[in-house]
Amino acid sequence: MNFLKRITIVTSIAAASFTGYAYGQDFQWKEATSNGYTYKYVTNDPTSARYYKLKNGLTVILSPTKKDPRIQTFIATKAGSKTDPSDHTGLAHYLEHMLFKGTNKFGSKDWAKEKPLLDQIDALYEKYNQTKDEAKRKEIYKEIDRISGEASKFAIANEYDKMMSGMGADGTNAFTSFEQTVYTEDIPANVADKFLAVQAERFREPVLRLFHTELEAVYEEKNRGLDNDPRKVYEAMFAAIFPNNNYGKQTTIGTVEHLKNPSLKAIREYYNNYYVPNNMGVIMSGDFNPDEMIAKIDRAFSYMKAKPVPEYKVAQEKPITAPIIREVYGPNPENITIGFRFPGATTKDARLLNLIGSMLTNGQAGLIDLDLVKKQKLLGAYAFPYVLKDYSVLLLQGNPTEGQSLDEVKGLLLQEIDKLRKGEFSDDLIQSIVNNEKKNVIQKYEKYTSRAESLMDEFTSEIDHQATLGYIDEISKLTKKDIMDFASKYLQDNNYVAVYKRKGEDKNIVKVEKPAITPVSVNREDQSEFLKNIEKMPEEAISPVWLNFDKDIAKNKLESVDVLSVKNTDNELFRVYYYFDAGKWNNKILPLAAEYLQYLGTKDKSSEAISKEFYKLASSFNVSAGNEETYVSLEGLNESFDKTLALFEDLIKNCQPDQKALDAYKARLKKSRANAKQNKGAIMSGLRSYAQYGPQNPFNNVLSDAELDALKAEDLVNVLHDLFNHKHKVLYYGAKSGNEVVASLTPIHKLPATLKDMPKSKTFTQIPTDKNKVLFAHYDMVQAEIFWVRNGEKYNSSITPTVSLFNNYFGGGMGSIVFQTIRESKALAYSTYSYFSLPSKKEDKDIVTAYVGTQADKFNESTIAMNELLTTLPKSDQLFETAKSGLKKSIAAERITQDGIIFTYLRAQKLGNTMDMRKNVYEQAPKLAFTDINNFHDKEMKGKNYTYCLVASQDKVKEADMQKLGEVKKLSLNEIFGY
Known part of the structure; x- marks a missing residue:
């Protein structure tokens, strides 16, 4: 359950009609009544959102669209870590779990x-909370563990997840941030009645059962x-x-x-204070009739009674x-983060902050993009606004x-x-941002x-939807002087916080110690x-x-090139792809040439x-x-289709070698390669x-340092100039028919008389998993990350139904066997799963994978549990029937659309x-x-x-314990990365 605040761009504008943004429209709040319910709406709102306030104060926001027979639901409470009691930080987050x-x-x-x-467990926790003597605390916890084991005999673990899975729901989860706790489901449209019945009961009077094992998951x-x-x-930034x-005084997950x-007792008090209808919202978008849906929501949640919410006083910052x-300090590569404080989300200045973010970083033409990234003055840089309610x-x-x-x-x-303060930016940058915002309105929504x-997000931050919709008109009226004045007001040369991320040992880490927990019953049946x-x-x-590849895709020819279009x-919007059935295995410098292109001109x-x-x-390209x-x-x-394609074709066919740019790119690439060796995720990918x-594998199939040094600008440019002379396909999603696409491409995408094959591919063959092995890589960390890997047989399409059902049952969700056993029953991990994976092409083998991320001192217990x-x-039987029902309903409500149709076709091929x-x-x-x-x-x-891939600290996991699993091979970073 993710508790990190997602970066919320307050100015993201919703779109439902998807016919584009009508510049200069008038957005006004209006009121209407339908089916006995009064609601508010904003004129010309492309989301068609209706805002209801029920008699008990519950806010309901409904945004209907018929494109998919599914509904995205959020049940949000305007309370998060900033409203945690100061002596119980992290409470909102572990209440979310409960x-x-x-x-x-x-x-x-x-x-x-x-x-x-x-009730006994409740009393014991209060006693435990107030006891300071460690020996007495251990005795109390031992009693908590014993009685929890007795209580678990009457509990049904993950019954909520089973109900949602049985409905065909996807994305069952929740998250807590500074000022919101949100419960999320993506449901088939036909189970709305069931969904509302479950949610109404869920929030009626939650029971804090199986608490000590769930709290251990929070520890993890x-x-x-x-x-x-x-x-x-980020925690250091916000604290400073x-x-x-409270954004800085307390973190979402709380102190150790x-x-x-x-x-x-404190959890229940918090729930009773903040989980009240006048502090909550039900937000839905999808396939439903809003007149019918509001009546259903009203019936489901009318039992809730409004009550005053504790006053939250915004602490003012000097x-x-x-x-x-x-x-x-930490093991990751060094970086620096700079923060400037701004007003909160409901203000005009917070909206303009998003414009400032786009002026600095927009991926193409921002000041940082052009001056620092494109000129390769550093390894990487970006800016973004973090918009919250108070600040x-x-x-x-x-x-x-x-x-x-x-x-x-x-x-x-x-x-x-x-440069923002001095106005040293292009006169047309604001208009370019406006153009791109219009596209983003359609694209994101x-x-x-x-x-x-x-x-x-608007609801929990109390942002006026009208202001959101009017953002493009608002920024389109700004002048360069407006930006200069705004920057001078908020972005001075002395009013910032800078956090230096140094490489080194973090001496402030206090690990949450593992308590003694007896596995509890989960009562699956x-x-x-x-x-x-x-x-x-x-x-x-x-x-x-179902997709019909013959009917759903238009198949045309541009000379010898297949053009597939939807x-x-x-x-x-349009999206075009030139697709080559070849890559790094055919030519190791192809990825380098692809990235080098962004630094070249003609x-x-x-x-x-x-x-x-x-x-x-308002276009972009990526290779x-x-x-x-x-x-x-x-x-x-x-409207920009021809210009966009012509601009790119001119670039790739006429780009000029730039040795200075290549030298800078090589230096940055070497630094990136060195940084990868300090990244535990990259290390695990290599393992x-x-x-x-085996030792020679796709991950370390890279240029050696010597090969990289010998590379010349002409080598990379020749690869780029020659790219479209090789066999490829054109994939298109847009307003044009297949014939119209070909007609537009003919004068732009010039082809040679004969297209060449790519150089013969280097072949990597999956090796037999012929004995138990442990591949170990040291990393200075609190946890231990363990992956089980086994290569199976070659692809066999006939087992696809069995694989799909097996994964649903065994290890694919919160209601699965793996999750229930390792997390819910034994409290050994926060994240754990297992899958049988079919390959991406018929020549490859299936793969069995399993994963546990756990405290290093739980390494033995965790591996034993997964191996069992x-x-x-x-x-x-009950879980099996739920897995079958959920799988069928999820597939029935799934719609593969847009360019997803073409990619599905290519994968099938x-x-x-x-x-x-x-x-x-x-x-x-x-x-x-x-x-x-x-x-x-x-x-x-x-x-x-199985091959056990283990990333952990060599000081925290004993080699003798690894040897119990199989032959141990400690890999050096050079062996893993190939350089």
């Missing part, structure tokens, strides 16, 4: 017997944070820039001390008059290249701020999910009467829609001029070379590739499939019995060899 545990009606098999035990989440340098940077406000001393410097922050981050100090990076970033997310009644509720079946009837235009021109058109595929992608507005392919599951598949394989899964999976997936488990997992 809202998945049920009530007296679900999650329990015998409430009468469970409740007295839970805290430990993950202790290994997360970026999180530590908000010394008085408070996590060790929970109070169930102006910063001198730079505030902080330092953070906002403009954050700038820079990463040094080799030999560059953090002070030098800071100086470069502050120079760009100075093509889907019901992101529309709901925007409306939800039991069902509450409430669940049974939910399952009995009627639902109108949704008919699935028509966009929704909006004014004889007529500089690289900076080309970027500005793309941005003025991405993977192992076996390369994509040149372009996107923009239909997994090593496990699948890989050896014996626990049987649960690589696997040798001529049909939409979802049809096979939908028809065959419900016919399978438990014996089928049990036999599959026995064949593919039981008694098999």
Whole structure:
């Protein structure tokens, strides 16, 4: 459950009609009544959002769209870590976890017997909370553990998740941030009645059952944070820039001390204070009739009673008059983050902050983009606004290249701020941003999910939807002087906080120690009467829609090149891809050439001029070379189609060698390669590739340092000039028909008489997992990250239904066997899962993977627990039927649309499939019995060899423990990375 605040751009503007942004429209609040309910709306609102306020104060925001037979739902409470009690920080977050545990009606098999035990646990936690003597605390916790084990015999773990999974819901989750706690579901449109019945009960009177194992999962989440340098940077930034406000005084996940001393009494008090209808909102976007939906929501939640919410007083911050410097240490590469404080989300200045962010960084023509990134003055840099209700922050981050100090990076970033104050930016930059915002309105809100997310963020931050919709008109009227005055007011040369992320040991880490926990019962076979009644509720079946590759894709020819297209009837956007069935395995310098292109110009235009021109058109391009595929992608507005393609074709065919740019690129690349060796995620990726392919593998298939040094600018430019002379396909999604696409491409995309094959590909073959092995890489961290990897057999399409059902049952979600056992019952990990993965092409082998991220001192317990599951598949008839039902409903409500149709077709071709394989899964999976997936488990997992990929501190995991798993091989970073 993600508790980090997602970066919310307050000025993201919703779009529902998808016909574009009508410049200069009048957005006014109006009121209307329909079906007996009065609502407010904004005129010309492309989301068609209706704002209701029910009699008990509950806010309901409904944004209907018929594109997909699904509904994105958010149930949001305007309370988060800033409203945590100062002596119980982290409370809002672990309350969020407990809202998945049920009530007296679900999650329990015998409430009468469970409740007295839970009352005892309550009292013990209060005693534990107030006891200081460590020996006495251990005795109390031992008693908590014992009684929790007794209480768990009457609990039904994950019954909420089972109900949602059985409905075909996706994305069952929640998150907590500074001022919001939000519960999210993506449901098929036909189960809205069931969904509302479950949610109404969920929030009626939650029961804090299975608390000590869930709190241990939060401990694990805290430990993950202790290994997360970026999180530590942000926490240091907020503590320094908000010394008085709770944004800086307390973190979302809380302190170690408070996590060790929970109070169930305090949790209930917090719930009763803030989870009241006048402080909550139900936000939905998707396929529904709003007149019908509001009546259903009213019936479901009318039992809630309004009550006063505790007053939250915004602590005022004093102006910063001198730079505030902080330092953070950790194993990740060095960087620097600079923060400037701004007013809160509801103000005009917070909206203009987003414009400032775009002027500095927009990916193409911002000041930082052009002056620092494109000119390669540092390894990387960006700016973005972090908009919150009380205050906002403009954050700038820079990463040094080799030999560059953090002070030098800071100086470069502050120079760009100075240019804003002095007006040293292009006169047409604001208009270019306006053009791109118009496109972003359409682009971001093509889907019901992101529309709901925007409306939800507006609700929790109390942003006026009218102001959001009027943002483009607002910024279009600004002058250069307006920007200069704004920057001079807020972005001075002394009113910032700078956090230096240093490489080194963090001596302030206090690990949350592992308590002694006896595994609790999860009672998989039991069902509450409430669940049974939910399952009995009627639902109108949704008919699935399968792709027909012959009908859904227009197939044309541009000379010898296949042109595959899908028509966009929704909006004014286009996306074009030049697709090459070749990549780094064919030519190791292809990815380097692809990235080098962004620093090149032609004889007529500089690289900076080309970027500005793309941005003025509200268009962009990207060249991405993977192992076996390369994509040149372009996107923009239909009106700029010809200009966008012509601009790119001119660039790639006429780009000029630039040795200075190459030298800078090489230096940055070497620094990036060195930084990758300090990144635990990259190290684990290397271990997994090593496990699948051996010492020479796709991950370390890179140029050596000597090969990189010998590379010349002409070598890379020749690759780029020659790219379109090789065999490729054109993929198109936009307003044009297939014939019209060909007609537009003919004068632009000039082809040679004969297209060449790419150089013969280097072949990497998956090696047999012939014995148990441990691949170990040292990393200074609190946790241990463990991946199980096993190569299976070659692709066999006939097992697809079995694989889909097996993954749903075994290890693919919060209601799965793996999650229930390792997290819910044994409290060994915050994150854990297991999958049987089919390959991406028919020549490759299946892969069995499993994962546990755990405290290093739980390494033995965690590996034993996962290996038990890989050896014996626990049987649960109820969970199996839920997995079948959920899989079928999820597929029925899924719609593959837009360019997704083309990509699905290309994937099917690589696997040798001529049909939409979802049809096979939908028809065959419900016919399978438990014996089928049990036999599959026995064949593919039981008694098999595994390669254990382990990233951990060599000081925290003993080699003797690793040797219990198999032959241990400690890999050097050079062996992993190939340089």
